[in-house]
Structures are given as C-alpha cells and as structure tokens.
Amino acid sequence: MAERFDFVIIGNSAAGLQALQTLRRHDRQSTIAVIDREDRTAYSRVLTPYYVGGHISREQLDIVELDFYTLLGVTTLFGQTVVAINPEEHRVELADSRQIGFGKLLLATGSEARTLAVAAKRSCVLRHMADAERLVELLKDARSVTAIGAGLVSLPLLSHAHDSMEKHLVIGSNRIFSRVVDAEAAALIEEMLTAQGLNLHKQDDIHTIDETHQMNMTLRSGKQLTSDLLIVGKGVKPNIQLAADAGLEVADGVCIDRFCCSSHPDIFAAGDAAEGADFITGEATIQGNWMTAVEQGENAALNMLDRRCAYQGSLKNNITEIFGIDVAAVGYCDDDVSKTLTFWNRLTGRFRKVFLDEQQRVVGATMIGETNDSGYFYHLVSTRSRFPGKASMSGGCNYPRVQLPLDI
Numbered sequence: 001m002a003e004r005f006d007f008v009i010i011g012n013s014a015a016g017l018q019a020l021q022t023l024r025r026h027d028r029q030s031t032i033a034v035i036d037r038e039d040r041t042a043y044s045r046v047l048t049p050y051y052v053g054g055h056i057s058r059e060q061l062d063i064v065e066l067d068f069y070t071l072l073g074v075t076t077l078f079g080q081t082v083v084a085i086n087p088e089e090h091r092v093e094l095a096d097s098r099q100i101g102f103g104k105l106l107l108a109t110g111s112e113a114r115t116l117a118v119a120a121k122r123s124c125v126l127r128h129m130a131d132a133e134r135l136v137e138l139l140k141d142a143r144s145v146t147a148i149g150a151g152l153v154s155l156p157l158l159s160h161a162h163d164s165m166e167k168h169l170v171i172g173s174n175r176i177f178s179r180v181v182d183a184e185a186a187a188l189i190e191e192m193l194t195a196q197g198l199n200l201h202k203q204d205d206i207h208t209i210d211e212t213h214q215m216n217m218t219l220r221s222g223k224q225l226t227s228d229l230l231i232v233g234k235g236v237k238p239n240i241q242l243a244a245d246a247g248l249e250v251a252d253g254v255c256i257d258r259f260c261c262s263s264h265p266d267i268f269a270a271g272d273a274a275e276g277a278d279f280i281t282g283e284a285t286i287q288g289n290w291m292t293a294v295e296q297g298e299n300a301a302l303n304m305l306d307r308r309c310a311y312q313g314s315l316k317n318n319i320t321e322i323f324g325i326d327v328a329a330v331g332y333c334d335d336d337v338s339k340t341l342t343f344w345n346r347l348t349g350r351f352r353k354v355f356l357d358e359q360q361r362v363v364g365a366t367m368i369g370e371t372n373d374s375g376y377f378y379h380l381v382s383t384r385s386r387f388p389g390k391a392s393m394s395g396g397c398n399y400p401r402v403q404l405p406l407d408i
C-alpha cells in the first residue's frame with residue numbers, strides 16, 4: 001500500500017519551499033510531503049559563488065533552520081529521487097521503488113547545468129551544493145582560472161575567485177550577459193571588467209583540452225590558454241523528463257497555464273522547470289530566476305488549494321555583483337522597443353537604461369553602479385506605469401540620451 005499525502009512537492013528549493021509555506025499558511029490540516037534528491041535543508045543557489053569564493057560560510061547559504069519542516073508538520077523525503085509519475089493513479093515512484101500517493105502534485109524540479117562536450121577532469125559546473133564543494137577544492141591551489149559562458153554562473157564565480165588569479169572568460173556570443181542586459185550595458189560592463197584584468201575571448205569556444213600537466217586549451221579561433229581549472233557556465237536545461245514520460249505537455253519546460261497548472265488538472269509546475277507566460281510579451285518563457293520561482297511556487301500552491309488565482313506572468317529580474325560592480329536588469333531589455341532612455345554618468349559609474357513601449361510605459365530597465373532602485377523599476381514595470389520623467393532618477397544620472405528606432 002502506497003503512503004499517501006494530500007500534497008506532494010518534488011523540489012526543495014525556491015519554488016518548492018515557497019509552495020510549502022503557502023500551503024501551510026492557508027491549511028494546517030492537510031498532509032504534505034516534500035521530496036528532494038539533495039539530502040539537505042533548503043539553501044540559496046544564488047549565493048553559492050560567494051561560498052565558493054570564500055566570502056561566506058556554508059551555513060550562511062541555508063535558507064531555513066533544521067526544525068523548519070517539523071514545525072510546519074511536513075514530511076521530508078530528502079536524498080530520494082523521484083523516477084516516475086503516474087498521473088492516472090496519482091502516485092510517484094522513488095528510486096528505491098517506494099510509491100508515494102498524492103492528491104495534488106507540484107513539480108518544482110528546477111534545472112541542471114549544461115556540461116561541456118569535451119570531457120575534462122579539472123572542469124566543473126555550478127548548480128548543486130556538491131558542485132560548490134568540488135569547486136572549493138579545485139580552486140584551492142589554482143593560480144589561473146578559465147570560465148566559459150558569460151551568464152549568472154561564470155561571471156560571479158570569476159569575480160569571487162581570488163584577485164591574485166589570472167582570469168579568462170570565453171564566450172560564444174559577441175557580448176557578455178547577452179541574456180541579461182542590453183548591448184549598450186554589456187559594452188560598458190565589458191569595459192569595466194577588462195580594466196580590472198579580465199581576459200575576454202569573445203565569439204570563441206573551447207575546441208580541445210589537454211590535461212597532461214595543466215589544462216591546455218585550444219580555442220576554436222586557434223588561441224591557446226593554460227589554466228588550472230575550467231568553470232562551465234553554458235546555461236541550464238530544465239528537469240522535464242519526469243513530466244514528459246508521464247505524458248504531460250512539455251516544450252522547453254513543463255507547459256503551465258495562468259494557474260501554474262500543467263496539462264493534468266492535479267499536477268502543477270513552478271520555477272526553472274516550468275514554462276509560462278512572460279508578463280511583458282505574453283510568450284511562453286522560462287525566466288530562470290529566483291523571484292519567478294518564488295512567485296510561481298506561491299501561485300501554484302494557492303491553486304492547489306483551489307483558491308483560483310491567476311498569475312500575471314513572469315518578469316526578468318536579475319541583480320548581481322561582479323568584480324565589485326552592481327548590475328541589475330528588470331523586465332524586457334531589448335533594443336527593439338518603441339523608445340529607450342539612457343542615463344550615464346562616467347564619473348560616478350552609474351548607468352540606467354529605461355525601455356518604453358508605444359504608450360510610454362516602462363517595460364524594462366538595466367542598471368549599472370549601485371542598483372538600489374531596481375525595486376522601483378520592478379514596480380514601474382509590473383504596474384505597467386508610464387515613465388515618471390528624469391526627475392524620478394535618483395543618484396545624479398545625467399547625460400540623458402533618447403534613442404528612437406531608426407524607422408521612426
């Protein structure tokens with residue numbers, strides 16, 4: 001006979017944890033189980049580069065205390081992998097063949113880091129705690145480090161590696177952070193990073209690796225790099241296999257509607273594994289950020305409780321610090337909008353670019369320099385507000401420049 005819970009959550013991270021808290025906030029009676037193949041309480045993946053770089057301790061990554069789950073009256077099945085879902089019979093199967101029945105199920109299975117086609121012993125991705133611990137070891141004696149991929153993993157990791165190290169970054173595109181900020185902001189960040197000694201190899205890739213002594217890498221361009229360690233930050237692939245095998249509708253992620261519900265009425269999905277509407281474009285998107293995972297986890301839980309509640313759509317929302325420079329991007333930050341406004345003060349290093357639609361509403365913003373106003377821009381975007389004007393820009397951003405599309 002299978003154990004049965006009213007609610008089962010697979011994934012004990014941003015989306016799963018928020019769902020768990022929301023379920024309990026509204027319902028003290030139902031039985032809840034949370035399953036995760038990582039055998040530990042929830043921690044912040046976002047902060048792992050700081051841990052790897054030695055800036056914070058392992059304990060500072062923890063989001064909840066040990067007794068958190070007990071206090072909420074939740075059953076934890078940590079260190080357990082779900083290998084199959086049977087939607088008709090409302091149960092999941094664990095790797096040890098145990099069957100767990102559910103009333104409603106949440107897939108908060110996140111994603112995995114993409115690895116390199118060329119195998120290498122001294123290369124490492126960063127997604128899970130085990131990766132972080134391996135990187136700490138690999139970095140111990142390293143004097144030079146190369147990273148591939150210029151996103152939210154490689155750049156923070158390079159940035160937090162010790163200043164005495166020689167640092168190389170290899171990227172396939174013609175600019176860094178191409179999925180995070182616009183081209184103008186990227187160019188400025190590149191200038192700032194190279195001024196700090198980062199060696200940037202754009203529109204290139206790693207072709208071969210020889211690890212006989214150190215890591216000798218030949219790039220596609222023919223350049224040779226020698227490093228003690230290679231960090232692979234080539235994006236992520238959502239964990240959708242369970243859903244696909246169960247016959248749920250999947251695309252890049254598990255397809256969800258405005259209620260974070262999958263194609264099965266009792267199975268919901270949230271976070272990096274889920275593909276739902278973008279707030280600005282309405283297109284099916286995986287934002288891959290912590291805040292979207294939290295919002296969708298909350299929304300899924302409310303709908304699992306039958307409190308019909310539509311999610312307004314996800315927004316890009318990235319805030320990070322690299323090489324001592326704060327960078328943030330909120331909403332839609334591509335130059336194909338109706339109008340952009342750029343505010344840039346070279347003296348203070350403060351850059352703001354605001355993206356407006358045809359009705360002068362703010363659809364996105366990129367920020368460099370201190371990013372305290374990212375919440376303000378998040379508010380403007382999420383309330384579809386018009387840009388209040390230059391006077392609203394705190395912090396001495398002068399030199400405004402208005403850019404209109406060429407066809408206007």
Ligand SMILES: Cc1cc2nc3c(=O)[nH]c(=O)nc-3n(C[C@H](O)[C@H](O)[C@H](O)COP(=O)(O)OP(=O)(O)OC[C@H]3O[C@@H](n4cnc5c(N)ncnc54)[C@H](O)[C@@H]3O)c2cc1C
Pocket residue numbers: 010011012013014015016035036037038045046047048049080081082083108109110111126127128152153239242270271272273288289290291293317318319320
């Ligand atoms: C190094 C790094 C830096 C980042 N920086 C930022 C940042 O600055 N800002 C930002 O917004 N976001 C950042 N992110 C992204 C952010 O961490 C993710 O968007 C967020 O963690 C997604 O949460 P999630 O709950 O959807 O999935 P995840 O955090 O991926 O968690 C999914 C969980 O499901 C478990 N699981 C999966 N499959 C199974 C299975 N079959 N059985 C049991 N358990 C399973 C996994 O073990 C995992 O614990 C960063 C990520 C990394 C790795």
